[in-house]
Amino acid sequence: MAVFNIGTESLDAGLNILGAHIDSPRMDLKQNPLYEDSDIAFLDTHYYGGIKKYQWVTIPLALHGVIVKKTGEVINVNVGEDPADPVFGISDLLIHLAADQMDKKGAKVVEGEDLNVIIGSIPGFDEENKKEKDAVKNNVLKLIKEKYEIEEEDFISAEIEVVPAGPARDFGFDRSMIIGYGHDDRVCAYPSFMALLNTTKKLKKTACALLVDKEEIGSVGATGMQSRFFENTLAELYNCMGEYSELKLRRALTNSKVLSSDVSAGFDPNYASVFEKNNSAYLGRGLVFNKYTGARGKSGSNDASAEYVGEVRNIMDTDNVFWQTAELGKVDQGGGGTIAYIMGNYNMQVIDSGVAVLSMHAPSEIISKVDLYEALLGYEAFIKYA
Numbered sequence: 001m002a003v004f005n006i007g008t009e010s011l012d013a014g015l016n017i018l019g020a021h022i023d024s025p026r027m028d029l030k031q032n033p034l035y036e037d038s039d040i041a042f043l044d045t046h047y048y049g050g051i052k053k054y055q056w057v058t059i060p061l062a063l064h065g066v067i068v069k070k071t072g073e074v075i076n077v078n079v080g081e082d083p084a085d086p087v088f089g090i091s092d093l094l095i096h097l098a099a100d101q102m103d104k105k106g107a108k109v110v111e112g113e114d115l116n117v118i119i120g121s122i123p124g125f126d127e128e129n130k131k132e133k134d135a136v137k138n139n140v141l142k143l144i145k146e147k148y149e150i151e152e153e154d155f156i157s158a159e160i161e162v163v164p165a166g167p168a169r170d171f172g173f174d175r176s177m178i179i180g181y182g183h184d185d186r187v188c189a190y191p192s193f194m195a196l197l198n199t200t201k202k203l204k205k206t207a208c209a210l211l212v213d214k215e216e217i218g219s220v221g222a223t224g225m226q227s228r229f230f231e232n233t234l235a236e237l238y239n240c241m242g243e244y245s246e247l248k249l250r251r252a253l254t255n256s257k258v259l260s261s262d263v264s265a266g267f268d269p270n271y272a273s274v275f276e277k278n279n280s281a282y283l284g285r286g287l288v289f290n291k292y293t294g295a296r297g298k299s300g301s302n303d304a305s306a307e308y309v310g311e312v313r314n315i316m317d318t319d320n321v322f323w324q325t326a327e328l329g330k331v332d333q334g335g336g337g338t339i340a341y342i343m344g345n346y347n348m349q350v351i352d353s354g355v356a357v358l359s360m361h362a363p364s365e366i367i368s369k370v371d372l373y374e375a376l377l378g379y380e381a382f383i384k385y386a
């Protein structure tokens with residue numbers, strides 16, 4: 001999705017872009033997901049993005065997505081968020097029998113194929129044949145058919161995401177934080193979008209909030225940042241203004257400036273050893289700038305130029321935005337990436353900027369409210385002055 005606020009200057013001068021992603025780590029249903037084992041009905045999943053699988057068991061889960069029938073009819077699915085809805089979940093082994101499991105490495109405690117979501121346990125009653133095969137599965141399927149008017153094979157053309165159920169909540173006695181699913185990267189996507197809506201004064205440069213999919217699996221495919229979607233959209237925009245030319249489009253791309261709005265790792269005193277204290281993001285200290293990301297010697301990162309970092313510092317200070325700079329963690333502890341380097345491929349000036357998160361990619365992530373507020377102010381300042 002791209003939202004524009006058209007400025008008074010020509011697009012050739014470049015745009016000020018706030019680029020965030022709106023996908024989050026989760027579990028997706030497989031195409032043939034439904035099965036029964038030992039009188040329990042399950043949905044089989046394939047996880048999406050980087051997760052510690054052991055975190056996703058024994059918590060209430062919801063289903064979100066679409067089922068598309070052969071006719072093209074789209075059926076929306078949303079079960080588990082309304083307090084009256086049922087929820088779903090994945091079981092874990094009881095501690096009493098977990099001697100072998102507890103000796104396993106973290107990555108193997110719960111494995112990808114173990115992420116099977118329990119969805120029912122009542123066998124359907126069959127008059128003629130009392131021991132009907134898959135009676136539990138068939139009963140659940142009957143309920144699904146009644147509710148959505150689909151057949152089992154319609155799961156083949158469905159996209160259903162399994163995510164933690166329930167709303168975000170205030171966190172801490174002082175209510176200074178928010179715990180919720182998917183802060184990465186909605187906590188940056190939302191203020192990016194709101195910065196555009198809040199800016200009612202005429203801007204000089206055209207501003208854009210760019211919200212993309214598939215970042216968590218490498219920004220691939222038709223809806224990811226690596227697709228031609230953004231430059232095509234910009235070409236259409238020029239065309240609407242009656243001034244499209246290939247050269248003008250190239251100039252607009254090259255002259256654009258970007259805040260790659262994505263989360264950063266918040267310093268966690270419980271795991272201090274993986275952070276470098278002088279170059280970490282701290283909860284409550286404002287909008288975080290990552291000059292570079294990447295791993296093993298900045299590999300895969302967009303390294304913002306000193307000139308651009310200087311300009312961004314000046315913009316933030318002009319509007320008294322609280323900000324900090326950080327790396328994800330210690331050198332060679334790991335790493336990560338964002339859409340920054342893909343925007344950089346257009347020759348744009350790009351820097352990563354966002355909100356610090358504790359427990360990133362866990363089912364419940366934690367952020368500070370003031371950081372979110374400063375992100376909004378920072379994004380508003382950027383589209384005003386960059």
Ligand code: MN
Nearest residue numbers: 184185262263
């Ligand atoms: Mn992210």
Ligand code: MN
Nearest residue numbers: 025184216361
């Ligand atoms: Mn992420």
